[in-house]
Amino acid sequence: MTASNTELDIQNLTVSFTANGREVTAVNGISYKLNSGETLAVVGESGSGKTVSALSLLRLIPQPPGRIVSGKVLFRGRDLLALGDDALRAVRGNDIGMVFQEPMTSLNPVLTIGEQIVETLYAHRNIATPEAREVAIALLRQVEIPSPQSRWKCYPHELSGGQRQRAMIAMALACDPGILIADEPTTALDVLVQAQILEFLQRVQQERNMSVLLITHDLGLVANSAQRALIMYAGEIVETGPVRDLFSKPRHPYTMGLIESIPRPGTKARRKRFHEMKGSVPALGSLPSGCPFHPRCPSAQQKCETEKPTLEAIEPDRQVACWYPND
Ligand SMILES: Nc1ncnc2c1ncn2[C@@H]1O[C@H](COP(=O)(O)OP(=O)(O)OP(=O)(O)O)[C@@H](O)[C@H]1O
Numbered sequence: 001m002t003a004s005n006t007e008l009d010i011q012n013l014t015v016s017f018t019a020n021g022r023e024v025t026a027v028n029g030i031s032y033k034l035n036s037g038e039t040l041a042v043v044g045e046s047g048s049g050k051t052v053s054a055l056s057l058l059r060l061i062p063q064p065p066g067r068i069v070s071g072k073v074l075f076r077g078r079d080l081l082a083l084g085d086d087a088l089r090a091v092r093g094n095d096i097g098m099v100f101q102e103p104m105t106s107l108n109p110v111l112t113i114g115e116q117i118v119e120t121l122y123a124h125r126n127i128a129t130p131e132a133r134e135v136a137i138a139l140l141r142q143v144e145i146p147s148p149q150s151r152w153k154c155y156p157h158e159l160s161g162g163q164r165q166r167a168m169i170a171m172a173l174a175c176d177p178g179i180l181i182a183d184e185p186t187t188a189l190d191v192l193v194q195a196q197i198l199e200f201l202q203r204v205q206q207e208r209n210m211s212v213l214l215i216t217h218d219l220g221l222v223a224n225s226a227q228r229a230l231i232m233y234a235g236e237i238v239e240t241g242p243v244r245d246l247f248s249k250p251r252h253p254y255t256m257g258l259i260e261s262i263p264r265p266g267t268k269a270r271r272k273r274f275h276e277m278k279g280s281v282p283a284l285g286s287l288p289s290g291c292p293f294h295p296r297c298p299s300a301q302q303k304c305e306t307e308k309p310t311l312e313a314i315e316p317d318r319q320v321a322c323w324y325p326n327d
Contacts, residue, residue: 007179007211008034008057013071015049015056017284018064024284025069027053028235034179039205039212041222041243043258044232047281050215053232054181056081057213058092075179094124097172099165101184106168107156113140113167114152117174124175139170144200162193169197173204180205183215198225219262223247228317231255234282234292237311241318251314251325253297291323299324 015027027049034040042050055061057073057080073080075095080088092098100106108116117136121127127135133152140148143166145159156164165185172180182201186194202225205212214226222229222243229246231239231254239252250256279296282288288295294304303323311321 005035006033007036007075008213009072009074010034010057011072011074013053013056013073014069015052015061016067016069017052018067022285023067026066026235026284027056029071030230030232030235030237032230032237032240034211034213035228036211037205037209038228039202039214039226041214041216041226041229042232043216043219043222043229045217045258045281047284048232049235050217050232051183054183054213054215057181058096058098059088060092060098090124093120093172093177094175095177096179096181097175097177098181099168099172099183099185101187107164107171109156112153112155113159113170117152117167117171120171120174135174136170139174140167142204143167143170143173144196145170162189162197165189165193165197166200169201176208177210178208179211179213181213181215184217185214186221187216187218201225219258231258234287235284236292236321237319238293238321239319240311241315245318249326251318251320252293252322253299253326254293256326257296291321299326 010033011031012029013027014025014029016023016025030053042054044050052061056068059068059081068081071081075091080091083091114133114136117139118129118132121132121135122129137148137152140152145151145163145166151159151163156167159167185201186197189197198221201212204210216222226243228241229243230237231252233254239246239250239255246255247259250259282292290306290308291297291304294300297304301324307323309321309323311319313319314325
């Protein structure tokens with residue numbers, strides 16, 4: 001990839017939270033690039049720092065208790081972490097859209113779906129109301145909400161879960177962003193609706209050459225939707241690479257464990273399930289010494305208990321933080 005392909009360049013991002021007078025590091029010095037037109041998945045178990053790292057890109061973590069300790073988020077040569085509030089607001093929504101797992105947290109319950117899209121169009125693109133109404137209905141049609149002419153007068157609670165999710169996606173796409181950050185966008189939905197929404201997102205992405213940062217704990221979703229992935233554990237990236245390589249030859253024992261946890265019909269008896277591995281993601285305030293994964297790692301050796309591995313390139317476009325990566 002050439003430098004001009006890079007849409008977002010995240011450098012050494014560190015984010016902390018203070019609770020009970022104690023500051024703990026939730027995201028610890030992560031660096032990665034999001035390239036033009038790709039879907040990059042950020043994967044890990046609950047508490048690994050996926051959401052905090054994504055929200056921090058647009059300075060959306062609550063500050064306090066959160067704090068962006070250090071790092072840069074370069075977007076078209078500008079550091080989003082150093083932008084003034086007005087300039088950052090212009091980037092949010094206009095250039096970078098966001099969708100979340102629970103649409104009710106980002107939809108306004110007292111405005112109709114149509115009014116909310118019109119407001120977005122007016123605020124970001126300065127489109128006057130009559131025209132914005134047409135654009136809003138067209139967007140609802142594009143996200144395949146049935147009868148958009150009448151549904152646009154619905155309040156969020158009057159729509160089904162899948163329709164609410166589509167409405168939020170319509171809002172996120174209203175300003176034609178070059179980048180979409182999608183945090184568990186389909187986790188709360190049933191499998192059929194999930195598949196429809198993912199298919200729709202992929203189509204829009206291709207039509208618009210949009211880059212997608214997909215935050216998920218679901219490796220099945222990653223296999224179907226992303227070209228590259230970052231695996232996060234305890235606030236750090238432990239492995240990166242093209243999705244097909246990560247699946248065919250995981251190098252970090254944690255990635256292996258995640259892949260083995262994907263349920264496959266008929267193979268349950270033969271495969272070791274991830275939930276059978278000992279332990280869980282450590283509490284941030286009490287990380288183990290050495291490699292943070294070592295207490296759960298089936299391949300851990302003495303060095304892993306005392307010395308922390310750093311993320312190293314092992315092949316072009318492939319990095320791993322492990323003293324004894326799988327061959
Ligand atoms: N508002 C907050 N106040 C205090 N600590 C927080 C807050 N938000 C996140 N954290 C800390 O950051 C850690 C990482 O949270 P994050 O939401 O990024 O995890 P995640 O990998 O996205 O998990 P999930 O899939 O459950 O959302 C949490 O375990 C928690 O310790």
